[in-house]
Amino acid sequence: MRKPRLRPNPEVDLSTAIGSVTLPSPIMTAAGTAGHGAELHAFFPLDEIGAVVVKSLAPWPWEGNAPLRVHATGGSGMINSVGLQGPGLPAWLETELPELEYTGARIVVSIWGRTVDDYAKAAELLAAVGAQVVAVEVNISCPNTEAGNELFAHSAELTTEVMAATAACGRPRWAKLSPNVGFRLPEIAAAAAAGGAEAVTLVNTYFGLALDVATGRPVLGAGRGGVSGPAIHPLAVRAVADVRAALPELPIIAVGGATTVADVVEFAMVGAQAIQIGTATLADPRACHRLGIELAHWCANQGVKTFADVIGTAQLRQ
Secondary structure, eight states, X not given: OOOOOOOOOTTSBOOEEETTEEXXXXXXXXXXXXXXXXXXXXXXXXXXXXXXXXXXXXXXXXXXXXXXXXXXXTTSOEEEOOOOOBOOHHHHHHHTHHHHHHTTOOEEEEEOOSSHHHHHHHHHHTTTOOTTEEXXXXXXXXXXXXXXXXXXXXXXXXXXXXXXXXXXXXSOEEEEOOSTTGGGHHHHHHHHHHTXXXXXXXXXXXXXXXXXXXXXXXXXXXXXXXXXXXXXXHHHHHHHHHHHHHOTTSOEEEESSOOSHHHHHHHHHTTOSEEEEOHHHHHOTTHHHHHHHHHHHHHHHTTOOBGGGTTTOOOOOO
């Protein structure tokens, strides 16, 4: 017998504030998992989730890495090295943004670059976009050619510099950070805030490597890649909890392996104001919409009237 389909619960207020940005739901897509435009609108109304975060865009088109780009890691998620393929911001503004705006979605544009100047140019290109672009997510978890084969987010100084360089976009900025700095993550988050970040997105993928045991060679065309999915969820929860403890006033958008409503609630309990759904969307394009509805029902069943009352309620032993 088919399970009855859940409907939105109007008795629960799911709205959430991320700095100066207020969204009607804390659930949004994660950059890189929902395309550059309105692809998911075929599966659910995009204006019924908190926001659509588009795949990261540079000021210029980029082909990305050689195949194979994505590989399943058993039942625990995946490893990828897509390489930030994209049409570039000028082309996206002309061809993809109008259709996405037409859906009524609240839009978060993710940007990336290889130099600080690239980030500044990307921000300038977004200065004239409409009000439906509610924030810019600055993906500083990408290769940094100005300091070798590293990530901007591995340096507190460069994190501050990049965030400051993106002020020209004229709207709230969120810094997407790498978890691969270990216990330095609160330091990097503070550096992002010092550069003007209203919030931090925690976390990007974890460094990983998968081999073809028949050949001994990497499965991915680029060799190493980023691990995502359920396997990293407890690690991402720890990252959010650590930054919340160190920086209690800094808004956090959590991302990392959330596939169930319990995962979403767990992120909120350790202090996240919003949650992005990534790998789960690749498996189920309706995941964001479903989890928003399930969250409302979870709150109702717990006697919780507003999602905000869940945030920061974890009882962590000091």
